[in-house]
Amino acid sequence: MADKSSSLPPLCERISYKSRSLRAVDLTILGLLFSLLLYRIRHMSQNDTVWVVAFLCECCFTFIWLLITCTKWSPAEHKPYLDRLDERVHELPSVDMFVTTADPVREPPILVVNTVLSLLAVNYPANKLACYVSDDGCSALTYFSLKEASKFAKIWVPFCKKYNVRVRAPFRYFLNPVDAKEDSEFSRDWEMTKVIWENEEGVGDEKEVPHFVYISREKKPNYLHHYKAGAMNFLVRVSGLMTNAPYMLNVDCDMYANEADVVRQAMCIFMEGSMNPNHCAFVQFPQKFYDSNSDEIVVLQSYVGRGFAGIQGPVYAGSGCFHTRRVMYGLSVDDLEEDRNLSSVATRKLLAAERLERDFGKSKEMVKSVVDALQRKSNPQDTLINSSEPAQAVGHCHYEYQTSWGKTGVCLGIVFTLVGMHCLYTLWEFMSLGFSVHSWYASQSFWRIKTTGSWLFSIPDIILKLLGVSNTIFIVTKKTISKTRLESGDRPSQKEDDGSNPDSNKFEFDGSLYFLPGTFILLVNLTAIAGFSMGLQRSSRSYGGNGKIWHPTVYSF
Numbered sequence: 331m332a333d334k335s336s337s338l339p340p341l342c343e344r345i346s347y348k349s350r351s352l353r354a355v356d357l358t359i360l361g362l363l364f365s366l367l368l369y370r371i372r373h374m375s376q377n378d379t380v381w382v383v384a385f386l387c388e389c390c391f392t393f394i395w396l397l398i399t400c401t402k403w404s405p406a407e408h409k410p411y412l413d414r415l416d417e418r419v420h421e422l423p424s425v426d427m428f429v430t431t432a433d434p435v436r437e438p439p440i441l442v443v444n445t446v447l448s449l450l451a452v453n454y455p456a457n458k459l460a461c462y463v464s465d466d467g468c469s470a471l472t473y474f475s476l477k478e479a480s481k482f483a484k485i486w487v488p489f490c491k492k493y494n495v496r497v498r499a500p501f502r503y504f505l506n507p508v509d510a511k512e513d514s515e516f517s518r519d520w521e522m523t524k525v526i527w528e529n530e531e532g533v534g535d536e537k538e539v540p541h542f543v544y545i546s547r548e549k550k551p552n553y554l555h556h557y558k559a560g561a562m563n564f565l566v567r568v569s570g571l572m573t574n575a576p577y578m579l580n581v582d583c584d585m586y587a588n589e590a591d592v593v594r595q596a597m598c599i600f601m602e603g604s605m606n607p608n609h610c611a612f613v614q615f616p617q618k619f620y621d622s623n624s625d626e627i628v629v630l631q632s633y634v635g636r637g638f639a640g641i642q643g644p645v646y647a648g649s650g651c652f653h654t655r656r657v658m659y660g661l662s663v664d665d666l667e668e669d670r671n672l673s674s675v676a677t678r679k680l681l682a683a684e685r686l687e688r689d690f691g692k693s694k695e696m697v698k699s700v701v702d703a704l705q706r707k708s709n710p711q712d713t714l715i716n717s718s719e720p721a722q723a724v725g726h727c728h729y730e731y732q733t734s735w736g737k738t739g740v741c742l743g744i745v746f747t748l749v750g751m752h753c754l755y756t757l758w759e760f761m762s763l764g765f766s767v768h769s770w771y772a773s774q775s776f777w778r779i780k781t782t783g784s785w786l787f788s789i790p791d792i793i794l795k796l797l798g799v800s801n802t803i804f805i806v807t808k809k810t811i812s813k814t815r816l817e818s819g820d821r822p823s824q825k826e827d828d829g830s831n832p833d834s835n836k837f838e839f840d841g842s843l844y845f846l847p848g849t850f851i852l853l854v855n856l857t858a859i860a861g862f863s864m865g866l867q868r869s870s871r872s873y874g875g876n877g878k879i880w881h882p883t884v885y886s887f
């Protein structure tokens with residue numbers, strides 16, 4: 331386990347990216363915002379509703395701006411040192427990896443296969459890993475695809491490790507042509523692996539491949555199944571009964587591990603004791619997107635993500651996250667002694683028989699696995715410890731009933747300067763990460779669509795839910811696979827991103843009513859601008875006569 335000596339260099343370091351000039355810009359914007367609000371207050375008259383509404387909107391904007399700026403104030407990143415981990419930690423802890431899928435049509439099994447293969451092939455001792463797939467669609471197609479994938483894994487995993495392949499999702503890897511001399515051993519292995527990948531056949535070495543488990547829980551009409559959250563709870567229970575690893579990774583089926591060292595990187599953070607021995611409940615990795623339209627997310631993640639890392643750490647993003655099992659089972663920082671064992675008070679509180687049964691259900695095996703996890707008793711053989719019977723028991727839809735599973739997310743002048751500064755600021759954020767002005771413009775447009783569409787509709791939705799009138803439903807998003815992703819082989823990998831695909835960078839809109847409010851506001855704005863320019867023409871013709879000018883109303887969200 332980790333060496334406790336504090337004189338050794340750390341396994342992971344926090345690197346700060348504070349910038350004085352950026353802070354100066356932020357403070358200037360803050361000054362401008364406050365002077366705008368002050369101006370509004372000083373010139374407020376009670377019967378001017380437009381003025382009052384504008385004031386309220388600006389208050390709201392200032393509040394949100396303050397929140398975002400506070401978040402971004404002290405950006406930082408955590409840098410793991412893998413060589414130090416390999417040198418000091420000889421017995422790495424086990425990790426259970428979870429992949430969720432729900433619909434073989436919307437989520438083609440080939441996606442799930444790639445996700446799973448990228449996880450099975452990570453640089454980590456195979457006997458310390460187990461990969462569980464939960465299939466809420468209970469699909470025979472997904473099942474058989476995964477069965478084939480498990481055969482291919484026996485060739486794929488050793489191949490990746492032998493040649494130190496970085497991105498270990500085959501569809502991604504085989505987009506690149508082989509980069510070696512024709513007759514080299516590597517190119518022969520490459521060809522062979524590719525042929526097997528395309529023909530889906532394979533035999534190979536089992537020892538190098540982690541455990542791989544396919545599960546599908548029971549669902550019945552009158553039982554809430556809690557969508558992905560329910561699937562995650564089920565995965566936690568079943569893996570608890572089978573491998574009970576102290577760490578768990580969850581990945582959506584439309585993602586893959588794009589870094590072969592991801593698990594060891596997470597361990598550097600979990601096992602770095604010098605910051606605070608019990609400091610870390612989860613490690614969230616940033617998400618990257620291989621199709622178009624993701625520039626905005628990259629920018630958000632770079633600035634807001636680093637900002638979060640600089641304050642208390644990241645927020646859980648739903649995928650690409652490692653959790654500790656003990657924290658999932660109710661452990662908090664105060665429950666631990668210096669040596670990370672449970673304190674006596676915590677032992678009484680967490681391990682009381684009534685609490686265990688109430689929170690985790692009636693399965694004796696389940697309760698034992700929770701106790702083992704809380705007391706850090708590892709599964710000695712790193713094998714699948716239980717037969718599938720207890721696992722089936724915890725997969726019934728009534729298992730969660732009456733337990734805690736599933737319950738537990740100069741006015742105009744100021745305005746123009748502000749709007750100008752805001753635009754320049756967001757533009758700078760985009761350009762400093764290498765994106766074009768066009769991509770910034772597309773993201774700005776999309777913000778308007780989001781605020782007038784999804785945000786607007788989400789408010790009545792939440793109100794109805796709070797009033798108990800409606801239930802939240804989870805519609806699995808359709809994972810479209812672009813043509814370039816399906817065509818493997820002869821195309822260079824950059825092909826996807828160089829804009830040669832005429833449909834890249836385009837959004838797909840269906841005939842949804844959600845676009846009505848945005849379109850309506852756009853039309854109002856256009857009419858107002860047209861009216862304004864007509865009014866200007868008329869007034870310039872009448873030499874300042876007292877013709878009324880129609881003031882444009884421009885709504886900006």
Ligand SMILES: O=c1ccn([C@@H]2O[C@H](COP(=O)(O)OP(=O)(O)O[C@H]3O[C@H](CO)[C@@H](O)[C@H](O)[C@H]3O)[C@@H](O)[C@H]2O)c(=O)[nH]1
Pocket residue numbers: 429430431432433437464466556557558561581582583584647648649804805806807808
């Ligand atoms: O009943 C269900 C519904 C969904 N899923 C899985 O949940 C994941 C996310 O579903 P998806 O339809 O892809 O939702 P997105 O909107 O893309 O997901 C975002 O939003 C989700 C809900 O907040 C988060 O869990 C995800 O991590 C986040 O990427 C997928 O692996 C699904 O297979 C299930 O297992 N069971």
Ligand SMILES: [Mn+2]
Pocket residue numbers: 582584807
């Ligand atoms: Mn998704």
